Amino acid sequence: MSFFPKCKNIIIIISSVLTGLLLFSTPVLAANLEITDSHLPPCPQSPNCVVSQNGDAKHSINPITYSIDRESAKKTLLKVLAVVPRTTVVEQTENYIHALAKSRIFKFVDDVEFYFPNDEKLIHLRSASRLGESDLGVNRRRMEQIRLALKDFNI
Numbered sequence: 389m390s391f392f393p394k395c396k397n398i399i400i401i402i403s404s405v406l407t408g409l410l411l412f413s414t415p416v417l418a419a420n421l422e423i424t425d426s427h428l429p430p431c432p433q434s435p436n437c438v439v440s441q442n443g444d445a446k447h448s449i450n451p452i453t454y455s456i457d458r459e460s461a462k463k464t465l466l467k468v469l470a471v472v473p474r475t476t477v478v479e480q481t482e483n484y485i486h487a488l489a490k491s492r493i494f495k496f497v498d499d500v501e502f503y504f505p506n507d508e509k510l511i512h513l514r515s516a517s518r519l520g521e522s523d524l525g526v527n528r529r530r531m532e533q534i535r536l537a538l539k540d541f542n543i
Contacts (some may be wrong), residue, residue, distance in 0.1 A: 390456050423484055428503050428514040436523035437516035438531055441503075452502060452511040452535050454543040458483075458504050461511065465502060468537045472530070475500065489515075489530060496520070498527060 422429070423455055431437035431447040440451040454461040462485070469487050479486040485502040496519055503512040513534075515527035 423503055424518060426503075426505060428501055428512055431514070434517075434521050436457055436520060436527060437514070438528045439514040439516075440512045441514075449513065451513060452537070452538055452543075454509050455527070456513065456543050458509075461506060461509075461538075464538060464541050464543050465511065465534075468534055469500075472534065491526075498523070498530075499529070 427536045428439055428516060431439050435446055437447055438448050438449040439447055443449065466477065466480070466484065469477055469485070472489065474490040474492065475487050477485060477487045483504040483506065487500040489498045489500050490496065491498075496517065498515055498517050501514040504510075505512065513531050515531050517523045517527065
């Protein structure tokens with residue numbers, strides 16, 4: 389008996405189990421996503437989150453600075469988010485943007501948040517996975533790519 393038919397069967401079984409888990413699992417909803425006392429929510433203990441406000445060494449990321457007016461900075465950020473793959477803005481207010489970013493293969497959802505304080509030329513940011521323990525640095529890389537894109541727009 390050849391090795392390849394056995395591998396094919398194992399791959400089919402694993403694919404079926406993963407598909408079943410994705411189709412029949414209860415969707416995980418975001419919890420506590422809002423500005424409280426002028427702060428984004430803290431990160432959970434898991435390493436799959438970054439935040440620019442009150443983050444510990446594992447979760448901390450720098451906010452994005454800008455030199456133009458807040459409304460223009462917000463419009464530019466929305467333009468950038470519109471071209472980030474698999475990312476959809478689901479809420480926006482005068483000083484807050486919440487987007488969902490989905491992973492390519494398994495469609496895992498990350499919550500991506502931006503907060504524009506009234507008294508600073510900063511965009512505070514938070515990106516957190518809804519499921520799992522590790523994201524292999526995806527949330528941090530996403531936010532750094534957004535930072536670089538905004539820098540290209542000279543905000």
